[in-house]
Amino acid sequence: MTALLTDHYELTMLSAALKDGTADRRCVFEVFARRLPSGRRYGVVAGTGRLVDLVREFRFTEAEVDHLRSRGVVDDETAAWLSTYRFTGDIEGYGEGELYFPGSPILTVTGTFAECVLLETLILSVLNHDSAIAAAAARMVTAARGRTVIEMGSRRTHEEAAVAAARAAYLAGFEYTSNLEAGFRYGIPTAGTAAHAFTLLHDDEPAAFASQVAALGKDTTLLVDTYDISQGIRNAIAVAGPELRAIRLDSGDLSVLAQQSRDLLNSLGATETKIIVSGDLDEYAIAALAAEPVDMYGAGTAVVVGSGAPTAGLVYKLVEVDGRPVVKRSENKATVGGRKTAVRRHKPTGTATEEIVVSQGAAERQLGDRLLQRPYLVAGEPADLPTLAESRAHLRQCLISIPWEGLKLSAGDPAIPVSVIPAS
Numbered sequence: 001m002t003a004l005l006t007d008h009y010e011l012t013m014l015s016a017a018l019k020d021g022t023a024d025r026r027c028v029f030e031v032f033a034r035r036l037p038s039g040r041r042y043g044v045v046a047g048t049g050r051l052v053d054l055v056r057e058f059r060f061t062e063a064e065v066d067h068l069r070s071r072g073v074v075d076d077e078t079a080a081w082l083s084t085y086r087f088t089g090d091i092e093g094y095g096e097g098e099l100y101f102p103g104s105p106i107l108t109v110t111g112t113f114a115e116c117v118l119l120e121t122l123i124l125s126v127l128n129h130d131s132a133i134a135a136a137a138a139r140m141v142t143a144a145r146g147r148t149v150i151e152m153g154s155r156r157t158h159e160e161a162a163v164a165a166a167r168a169a170y171l172a173g174f175e176y177t178s179n180l181e182a183g184f185r186y187g188i189p190t191a192g193t194a195a196h197a198f199t200l201l202h203d204d205e206p207a208a209f210a211s212q213v214a215a216l217g218k219d220t221t222l223l224v225d226t227y228d229i230s231q232g233i234r235n236a237i238a239v240a241g242p243e244l245r246a247i248r249l250d251s252g253d254l255s256v257l258a259q260q261s262r263d264l265l266n267s268l269g270a271t272e273t274k275i276i277v278s279g280d281l282d283e284y285a286i287a288a289l290a291a292e293p294v295d296m297y298g299a300g301t302a303v304v305v306g307s308g309a310p311t312a313g314l315v316y317k318l319v320e321v322d323g324r325p326v327v328k329r330s331e332n333k334a335t336v337g338g339r340k341t342a343v344r345r346h347k348p349t350g351t352a353t354e355e356i357v358v359s360q361g362a363a364e365r366q367l368g369d370r371l372l373q374r375p376y377l378v379a380g381e382p383a384d385l386p387t388l389a390e391s392r393a394h395l396r397q398c399l400i401s402i403p404w405e406g407l408k409l410s411a412g413d414p415a416i417p418v419s420v421i422p423a424s
Helices: 008-020 048-056 062-070 076-083 113-117 120-144 159-171 180-186 196-201 205-216 229-240 254-267 283-288 388-401
Strands: 026-033 090-094 107-112 148-151 221-223 246-249 274-278 296-299 314-321 340-346 352-359 373-378 418-421
Touching (some): 008 076, 062 076, 120 388, 196 205, 221 229, 229 246
Parallel strands (some): 352 418
Antiparallel strands (some): 026 314
């Protein structure tokens, strides 16, 4: 990947540090959230699984270095340093799929100042995006109460963001994505239906349905609301028979239409035909349909933009230099110095009660405590990492472990408190 994802000010700091001799000081940077997005009770760590490869591939090509030099962004000394750049430090952090709260040390980056400072933009762009998507998607999965949710938002975001969003949504519990590239890269199951354009292409609706069934069989989903929904359902069953897998509703009052469609399908003998609904669904719309005969939800725009919180609001701050804690004291933006370790405390029943974060030390372990940090890169090389499926299962267990109030969609305090113990 291109290292020009680096921000200009990072190169400014690098150049100055190379000149004054501080570039090789051993430093610790941490990623954390000062607060959760408005209305949220937890965050979800996402993106670390793909960040590892991005950091390992982070290089400045000859053309990129020449560009920076020719534009006066860097001097000859900095250009020479960039031409051999490779991250050789350590990265550890919360496992992908872990929940986090304000003050949680989500990611810790250790190395020289020079090599760590260049990763700020890359790390934050990945984690802020993916974590925002995963948190929104997790809320939608909770609202769906065990019903299948499909990610369908590729057309509502940047083409690469669409792939990352599909991965984050799958991590959070979505069953399928319509994004084929995400299926190719990450092995995520893909699913999709026809659009209204396919129906409009044909002379009439039965002809469109017959074409789709002929090509894909009865184990397909027919979009029935191009014209009249009731007639669309009748046409669908007339063409495919009662063995049709599913119909999709994409417009109108979905609560009313879902019940009417179920009744009509049953009257036509299609008692096993599923109903999929889509159309600007977010967690609140999904929750509002909980009592209706809906079998699957298709979420698009809301999930790929974080359902009102398009960034997780994570920051990347220097907390230690040569073993010495350093702190920022700005009003409302103060930091706690020193490398942190974190454990999550649980009742004997398994319910999480508190997160303990200790600076330059470790919490006194109690029965039921779980260490939250794990290695990602050691001396620049990847550690043994969980698979996407394992991280997905981990998130499922994390959501089970928090108090039930933490799963509410209404605004409230973080699901569990974080106690930060500063360095002595």
